[in-house]
Amino acid sequence: GAVVSQHPSWVICKSGTSVKIECRSLDFQATTMFWYRQFPKQSLMLMATSNEGSKATYEQGVEKDKFLINHASLTLSTLTVTSAHPEDSSFYICSAPPGNDYGYTFGSGTRLTVV
Amino acid sequence: GNSVTQMEGPVTLSEEAFLTINCTYTATGYPSLFWYVQYPGEGLQLLLKATKADDKGSNKGFEATYRKETTSFHLEKGSVQVSDSAVYFCALRPFTGGGNKLTFGTGTQLKVEL
Numbered sequence A: 001g002a003v004v005s006q007h008p009s010w011v012i013c014k015s016g017t018s019v020k021i022e023c024r025s026l027d028f029q030a031t032t033m034f035w036y037r038q039f040p041k042q043s044l045m046l047m048a049t050s051n052e053g054s055k056a057t058y059e060q061g062v063e064k065d066k067f068l069i070n071h072a073s074l075t076l077s078t079l080t081v082t083s084a085h086p087e088d089s090s091f092y093i094c095s096a097p098p099g100n101d102y103g104y105t106f107g108s109g110t111r112l113t114v115v
Numbered sequence B: 001g002n003s004v005t006q007m008e009g010p011v012t013l014s015e016e017a018f019l020t021i022n023c024t025y026t027a028t029g030y031p032s033l034f035w036y037v038q039y040p041g042e043g044l045q046l047l048l049k050a051t052k053a054d055d056k057g058s059n060k061g062f063e064a065t066y067r068k069e070t071t072s073f074h075l076e077k078g079s080v081q082v083s084d085s086a087v088y089f090c091a092l093r094p095f096t097g098g099g100n101k102l103t104f105g106t107g108t109q110l111k112v113e114l
Helices: none
Strands: A004-007 A010-013 A019-025 A032-038 A044-051 A067-073 A076-081 A090-096 A110-114 B003-006 B011-014 B019-021 B023-026 B032-038 B044-050 B056-059 B062-065 B075-077 B086-093 B108-113
Touching: A004 A090, A010 A019, A019 A090, A019 A110, A032 A067, A032 A076, A044 A067, A076 A090, B003 B086, B011 B019, B019 B108, B023 B032, B023 B086, B032 B062, B044 B062
Parallel strands: A010 A110, B011 B108
Antiparallel strands: A004 A019, A019 A076, A032 A044, A032 A090, A067 A076, A090 A110, B003 B023, B019 B075, B032 B044, B032 B086, B044 B056, B056 B062, B062 B075, B086 B108
16 A cells, blocks of 8 residues: 655754654655644644645745755655754654545654754 | 534543544535544554545444534444554545645544453
């Protein structure tokens, strides 16, 4: 079945540094990738939608300059958290529609801790 | 706009008990409906789906029926196991528009005890 590989699974970084999270579609081409943020015991908040070869579409209230999204190829989308602060600590998950009309495939998530 | 409402958790059950997690939705037309499961520290996995009224999705003993008349998609399982402990999300994809975006409910945590 369709698989999205997300890494790293967890990362700890210092305040002020940047962290890159990668999501790769392994057996299908993902022209679109959704990036979510999940706070503890809460639902998923859609941050942005990346589209291969074009600029990402950000949801209202999401800082474009802090959360840089790149979708350089049909199999790779990246989220870079720039100048990270402790309040950026969260669980980030990517998701791609696999090409059929229904199921969406999710990455395994990245636990980001900023210290 | 589109929305999904789930019952609040956590839901705590004994092993082999019957499970129901309620989900209702608001959307125009005929959205596709999904249940996803999230185990601790992991991403979401598709549990089951239904794409039109009266469809029943089923997987791993879980079932949910798309009820247009009550705009519901309740998740059920006849006999839960400890391994079913997870967070369950109901979601919809609009029939038209929305850019393929899923709308999620808030999630319901299920705890199954021996």
